[in-house]
Amino acid sequence: MINKEEFRKKIIVSAGQIFSHYGFKKTTMDEIAKALKMGKSSIYYYFESKEDIFEAVVQFEANILRNELTTAIKAVESPIDKMRSYVFVRMKSFEKLSNYYNAIFDKNLDHFDFIETIREKYDREELAILRLIIYHGARKKVFNVVNSEYTAMAVQTTLKGLEVPLFWKKKEVNIESRLNAILDVLFYGIVKKR
Amino acid sequence: MINKEEFRKKIIVSAGQIFSHYGFKKTTMDEIAKALKMGKSSIYYYFESKEDIFEAVVQFEANILRNELTTAIKAVESPIDKMRSYVFVRMKSFEKLSNYYNAIFDKNLDHFDFIETIREKYDREELAILRLIIYHGARKKVFNVVNSEYTAMAVQTTLKGLEVPLFWKKKEVNIESRLNAILDVLFYGIVKKR
DNA sequence: CGAATTGTCGACCAATTCATTCGAAGGTAC
DNA sequence: GTACCTTCGAATGAATTGGTCGACAATTCG
Numbered sequence: 001m002i003n004k005e006e007f008r009k010k011i012i013v014s015a016g017q018i019f020s021h022y023g024f025k026k027t028t029m030d031e032i033a034k035a036l037k038m039g040k041s042s043i044y045y046y047f048e049s050k051e052d053i054f055e056a057v058v059q060f061e062a063n064i065l066r067n068e069l070t071t072a073i074k075a076v077e078s079p080i081d082k083m084r085s086y087v088f089v090r091m092k093s094f095e096k097l098s099n100y101y102n103a104i105f106d107k108n109l110d111h112f113d114f115i116e117t118i119r120e121k122y123d124r125e126e127l128a129i130l131r132l133i134i135y136h137g138a139r140k141k142v143f144n145v146v147n148s149e150y151t152a153m154a155v156q157t158t159l160k161g162l163e164v165p166l167f168w169k170k171k172e173v174n175i176e177s178r179l180n181a182i183l184d185v186l187f188y189g190i191v192k193k194r
Numbered sequence: 195m196i197n198k199e200e201f202r203k204k205i206i207v208s209a210g211q212i213f214s215h216y217g218f219k220k221t222t223m224d225e226i227a228k229a230l231k232m233g234k235s236s237i238y239y240y241f242e243s244k245e246d247i248f249e250a251v252v253q254f255e256a257n258i259l260r261n262e263l264t265t266a267i268k269a270v271e272s273p274i275d276k277m278r279s280y281v282f283v284r285m286k287s288f289e290k291l292s293n294y295y296n297a298i299f300d301k302n303l304d305h306f307d308f309i310e311t312i313r314e315k316y317d318r319e320e321l322a323i324l325r326l327i328i329y330h331g332a333r334k335k336v337f338n339v340v341n342s343e344y345t346a347m348a349v350q351t352t353l354k355g356l357e358v359p360l361f362w363k364k365k366e367v368n369i370e371s372r373l374n375a376i377l378d379v380l381f382y383g384i385v386k387k388r
Numbered sequence: 389c390g391a392a393t394t395g396t397c398g399a400c401c402a403a404t405t406c407a408t409t410c411g412a413a414g415g416t417a418c
Numbered sequence: 419g420t421a422c423c424t425t426c427g428a429a430t431g432a433a434t435t436g437g438t439c440g441a442c443a444a445t446t447c448g
Contacts, residue, residue, distance in 0.1 A: 004394090004395090022216065022220065026216065026220050028434085028435065028436085029435075029436060029437080030434095030435080030436095038396075038397085039396060039397040039398075040397085040398095040435095040436090040437090041396075041397055041398075041399095041437085041438080041439090042395070042396050042397065044436095044437070044438080045394085045395060045396075046395095049436075049437075050435095050436065050437090198423090198424095222405085222406065222407085223406075223407060223408085224405095224406080224407095232425075232426085233425060233426040233427075234406095234407085234408090234426085234427095235408085235409080235410090235425075235426055235427075235428095236424075236425050236426065238407095238408070238409080239423090239424065239425075243407075243408075244406095244407065244408090
């Protein structure tokens with residue numbers, strides 16, 4: 001059939017979908033196994049633990065994101081050098097951000113606790129929530145944990161301005177503005193209304 | 195403050211959001227309580243059990259759907275009588291469908307098992323999945339449990355044709371065609387490409 | 389072929405999680 | 419005061435869950 005490495009990847013992709021929907025805590029090994037149509041114990045042949053899988057998933061998805069960003073960066077050609085260095089500085093912060101998220105997830109927290117934890121790091125709640133949404137594509141569930149009417153409104157409003165980065169597969173959007181929007185949102189939570 | 199009945203409704207709405215995202219099994223009383231900013235045990239003052247809450251949620255949401263349908267039906271004016279009776283016959287089947295879903299959920303199944311169960315009732319897998327999507331707004335998670343590439347494709351394609359019913363809040367769409375689309379999808383899984 | 393290696397799985401376990409109970413107590417109305 | 423409404427922390431027993439182990443297919447390789 002396929003080799004071990006390829007099968008690991010299959011697990012990563014499949015588990016990734018489940019994780020991204022249910023969060024780390026709520027995802028069970030049984031589900032991961034079931035989705036792959038295999039016995040639970042077989043998974044332990046490929047990965048040491050649930051956390052091990054999760055780390056691989058995060059790694060994998062971070063890579064995709066990084067590659068997409070790199071591609072986007074390469075496509076930018078206008079005020080070239082300035083733009084480029086500006087972008088790479090931001091890439092560094094993204095690396096840090098990514099590590100930060102990993103650290104939090106390592107602690108076995110679910111999406112709710114995750115928000116709680118992240119709240120303490122940012123003074124404006126919306127930013128914390130937006131980051132979760134962007135990082136995990138967790139759109140709907142996030143609204144369950146929003147504290148105040150005000151915040152809910154703020155998030156809603158901001159989300160409307162997010163169309164560019166969230167649906168950046170729409171190829172017709174100018175690549176440069178798209179890139180900027182993505183970077184802004186990813187690193188600083190700054191969103192401009194269109 | 196507010197009376198007991200109103201508070202029950204608050205719980206229903208809040209719990210409903212969580213249920214619709216995580217399914218019955220994965221939703222914990224702690225989460226429901228936390229979302230409402232109250233102690234877990236307090237909820238038992240308003241509801242007898244988790245299942246009790248869930249039933250109330252289903253009831254509540256079915257009512258909303260029924261009301262929306264009724265409103266839509268009233269707005270239809272063209273080949274009046276024929277249309278109207280045709281619609282009410284379908285309303286009856288909806289009632290049945292709703293009961294059927296309730297019965298399945300009563301068994302304590304999560305979304306995965308739910309699909310498994312529903313699969314046995316329909317010969318074409320896509321239809322089962324589409325029904326789950328429509329009934330629960332569970333779009334993303336559904337793809338974790340799709341069996342074959344073919345089915346995934348079929349669901350994807352069909353979803354594209356679903357824009358009318360899924361986003362029927364877009365008021366600009368002609369009400370009559372909207373109604374028809376909704377009814378078609380709800381009761382028979384019949385979807386026309388636009 | 390046959391033996392070594394690779395991969396799968398059911399049964400099992402210890403630890404944790406979860407729905408639910410209960411009694412105490414804060415609030416409020418009379 | 420007392421009666422009632424409401425909230426909650428702590429406790430519990432049952433169910434769930436991550437992970438282990440040994441048996442046993444399947445495949446590879448000599």
